[in-house]
Amino acid sequence: xxxxxxxxxxxxxxxxxxxxxxxxxxxxxxxxxxxxxxxxxxxxxxxxxxxxxxxxxxxxxxxxxxxxxxxxxxxxxxxxxxxxxxxxxxxxxxxxxxxxxxxxxxxxxxxxxxxxxxxxxxxxxxxxxxxxxxxxxxxxxxxxxxxxxxxxxxxxxxxxxxxxxxxxxxxxxxxxxxxxxxxxxxxxxxxxxxxxxxxxxxxxxxxxxxxxxxxxxxxxxxxxxxxxxxxxxxxxxxxxxxxxxxxxxxxxxxxxxxxxxxxxxxxxxxxxxxxxxxxxxx
Amino acid sequence: xxxxxxxxxxxxxxxxxxxxxxxxxxxxxxxxxxxxxxxxxxxxxxxxxxxxxxxxxxxxxxxxxxxxxxxxxxxxxxxxxxxxxxxxxxxxxxxxxxxxxxxxxxxxxxxxxxxxxxxxxxxxxxxxxxxxxxxxxxxxxxxxxxxxxxxxxxxxxxxxxxxxxxxxxxxxxxxxxxxxxxxxxxxxxxxxxxxxxxxxxxxxxxxxxxxxxxxxxxxxxxxxxxxxxxxxxxxxxxxxxxxxxxxxxxxxxxxxxxxxxxxxxxxxxxxxxxxxxxxxxxxxxxxxxxxxxxxxxxxxxxxxxxxxxxxxxxxxxxxxxxxxxxxxxxxxxxxxxxxxxxxxxxxxxxxxxxxxxxxxxxxxxxxxxxxxxxxxxxxxxxxxxxxxxxxxxxxxxxx
Numbered sequence: 001x002x003x004x005x006x007x008x009x010x011x012x013x014x015x016x017x018x019x020x021x022x023x024x025x026x027x028x029x030x031x032x033x034x035x036x037x038x039x040x041x042x043x044x045x046x047x048x049x050x051x052x053x054x055x056x057x058x059x060x061x062x063x064x065x066x067x068x069x070x071x072x073x074x075x076x077x078x079x080x081x082x083x084x085x086x087x088x089x090x091x092x093x094x095x096x097x098x099x100x101x102x103x104x105x106x107x108x109x110x111x112x113x114x115x116x117x118x119x120x121x122x123x124x125x126x127x128x129x130x131x132x133x134x135x136x137x138x139x140x141x142x143x144x145x146x147x148x149x150x151x152x153x154x155x156x157x158x159x160x161x162x163x164x165x166x167x168x169x170x171x172x173x174x175x176x177x178x179x180x181x182x183x184x185x186x187x188x189x190x191x192x193x194x195x196x197x198x199x200x201x202x203x204x205x206x207x208x209x210x211x212x213x214x215x216x217x218x219x220x221x222x223x224x225x226x227x228x229x230x231x232x233x234x235x236x237x238x239x240x241x242x243x244x245x246x247x248x249x250x251x252x253x254x255x256x257x258x259x260x261x262x263x264x265x266x267x268x269x270x271x272x273x274x275x276x277x278x279x280x281x282x
Numbered sequence: 283x284x285x286x287x288x289x290x291x292x293x294x295x296x297x298x299x300x301x302x303x304x305x306x307x308x309x310x311x312x313x314x315x316x317x318x319x320x321x322x323x324x325x326x327x328x329x330x331x332x333x334x335x336x337x338x339x340x341x342x343x344x345x346x347x348x349x350x351x352x353x354x355x356x357x358x359x360x361x362x363x364x365x366x367x368x369x370x371x372x373x374x375x376x377x378x379x380x381x382x383x384x385x386x387x388x389x390x391x392x393x394x395x396x397x398x399x400x401x402x403x404x405x406x407x408x409x410x411x412x413x414x415x416x417x418x419x420x421x422x423x424x425x426x427x428x429x430x431x432x433x434x435x436x437x438x439x440x441x442x443x444x445x446x447x448x449x450x451x452x453x454x455x456x457x458x459x460x461x462x463x464x465x466x467x468x469x470x471x472x473x474x475x476x477x478x479x480x481x482x483x484x485x486x487x488x489x490x491x492x493x494x495x496x497x498x499x500x501x502x503x504x505x506x507x508x509x510x511x512x513x514x515x516x517x518x519x520x521x522x523x524x525x526x527x528x529x530x531x532x533x534x535x536x537x538x539x540x541x542x543x544x545x546x547x548x549x550x551x552x553x554x555x556x557x558x559x560x561x562x563x564x565x566x567x568x569x570x571x572x573x574x575x576x577x578x579x580x581x582x583x584x585x586x587x588x589x590x591x592x593x594x595x596x597x598x599x600x601x602x603x604x605x606x607x608x609x610x611x612x613x614x615x616x617x618x619x620x621x622x623x624x625x626x627x628x629x630x631x632x633x634x635x636x637x638x639x640x641x642x643x644x645x646x647x648x649x650x651x652x653x654x655x656x657x658x659x660x661x662x663x664x665x666x667x668x669x670x671x672x673x674x675x676x677x678x679x680x681x
Contacts, residue, residue: 196386
């Protein structure tokens with residue numbers, strides 16, 4: 001029995017993928033290096049800006065935003081002050097700023113790509129049938145796998161980190177946008193149609209406003225997922241808190257690993273609560 | 283003038299449409315067709331026309347295809363076959379742009395669950411139709427406010443729909459439709475989600491409104507009382523087919539088949555039957571010619587104890603009783619003028635039975651039915667009660 005199975009020659013899947021990758025990297029290298037350079041410059045600039053802000057000012061601004069975003073409650077504001085002071089105290093401030101840049105960039109790119117994709121999916125069953133399995137694929141693939149093409153395209157550094165994070169963090173925004181628009185009550189869609197709305201009018205005046213809170217839930221997920229990619233992205237040289245976790249892991253420094261990990265958790269909680277409260281407010 | 287004309291319109295949902303059509307021709311039922319082909323019959327071979335300024339009610343139970351039919355009229359659903367004409371134009375042949383123009387300018391829709399946009403204020407909701415037409419902000423606000431003013435809702439213009447009661451929300455829905463100033467209003471179970479008292483108010487308001495603005499209204503309902511109350515004409519639907527079209531009275535007095543008849547059973551008949559439906563042929567004497575003996579003979583022949591009295595123009599004069607006629611005959615009187623009584627109430631033939639029930643229950647004698655002073659019939663207590671309780675055939679037989 002085994003002989004029969006063994007007689008089938010092994011399919012060259014890995015080779016094929018590699019050939020495609022080789023082709024892409026050799027033919028599009030100019031484009032990739034342009035993105036790599038441009039992206040790196042832009043992100044370095046943002047990080048430098050963030051680092052240039054005095055930490056006290058930064059912490060106060062976050063606390064004030066938290067205070068007003070949570071309907072003038074002190075909980076999140078106090079948590080932000082204590083948490084950020086702790087990170088500063090542990091000497092991880094610059095790493096935090098790097099992480100923030102990475103999260104901001106990958107989230108924004110994921111949202112810019114994800115919302116139109118979600119809209120497309122909600123409008124066309126064909127698009128949904130094509131995109132849905134791709135999203136499933138993207139979400140079930142371990143995040144590490146995305147590092148390989150990222151390195152192949154962009155080398156190492158922060159840009160491939162963003163690339164991998166975007167792929168990893170994209171699906172929730174797409175899915176929730178699709179879901180949100182499909183959940184708009186049929187009667188309201190009919191009302192929009194029956195008054196002679198064009199497709200764009202219906203989308204902008206009825207569907208997106210009604211789907212907003214669902215889409216925001218998706219964006220919240222996307223931001224948190226891109227944050228969770230920070231450690232993995234550090235493997236290909238993306239700077240930030242993730243790199244601290246990674247180096248602690250490599251040197252078996254439990255204490256340092258704990259501190260860096262805790263800093264990530266603090267930052268994640270602040271980001272999560274803030275994005276959620278923006279959603280609730282409206 | 284014909285405003286909307288629907289010709290042989292069929293809508294089948296799902297796949298295997300052609301095989302489903304064949305089964306429909308073989309008179310298979312909706313469930314059988316669903317089982318065999320997986321296709322659902324929405325509307326089958328519907329044809330009717332609606333006149334300008336008419337309230338045309340489409341009535342049927344849920345699943346009868348009435349909501350599909352109304353959505354075919356503005357092409358929210360595209361027909362499988364058949365044509366729909368609005369003002370003589372075939373909308374099935376229109377492109378998207380032309381269809382939008384029709385929807386924006388000619389017809390507005392009112393929805394069962396109001397269809398208001400929750401994130402928009404009452405005013406912004408009312409403005410919606412004008413907004414998508416690209417009418418400048420100032421002008422559309424003015425028009426929308428005028429529409430809200432007419433509905434008595436102007437004070438609520440900055441509130442959100444969820445802050446209003448159901449009845450008020452539907453008034454907003456109606457105001458939004460009217461702000462567009464359409465020729466045609468499509469009302470899909472517009473009052474069905476409201477509780478009965480509010481529903482009645484809304485029906486009255488709609489009728490008042492219709493007096494003023496004269497729109498062509500297509501009104502969908504599953505409630506026969508509502509249909510009879512507001513409809514100029516009614517189309518009854520079952521399993522996607524139109525079974526009968528006619529005025530409320532035509533349908534009540536002459537149901538097309540058993541299905542219509544069962545549908546009618548729970549109607550409160552007193553609200554729709556008129557005196558004309560329940561009156562019988564009057565037995566009368568001519569006060570100018572006939573004497574008491576003739577009157578007595580006629581009473582004996584017809585087995586009645588009261589005769590209605592008319593003159594030679596058949597104008598109603600009063601009545602005579604058998605006892606009086608007997609005495610007059612004994613006294614040898616030559617005519618019945620001396621025994622004529624005039625205390626009989628008269629009613630008009632187009633009055634509702636409901637409205638004369640009070641009079642007839644207090645009166646020991648029949649009521650004369652008089653149209654333009656002429657005697658046209660007589661209303662007898664027993665027959666009225668029978669007509670309220672009975673099958674329609676008996677009423678029809680009495681006519």
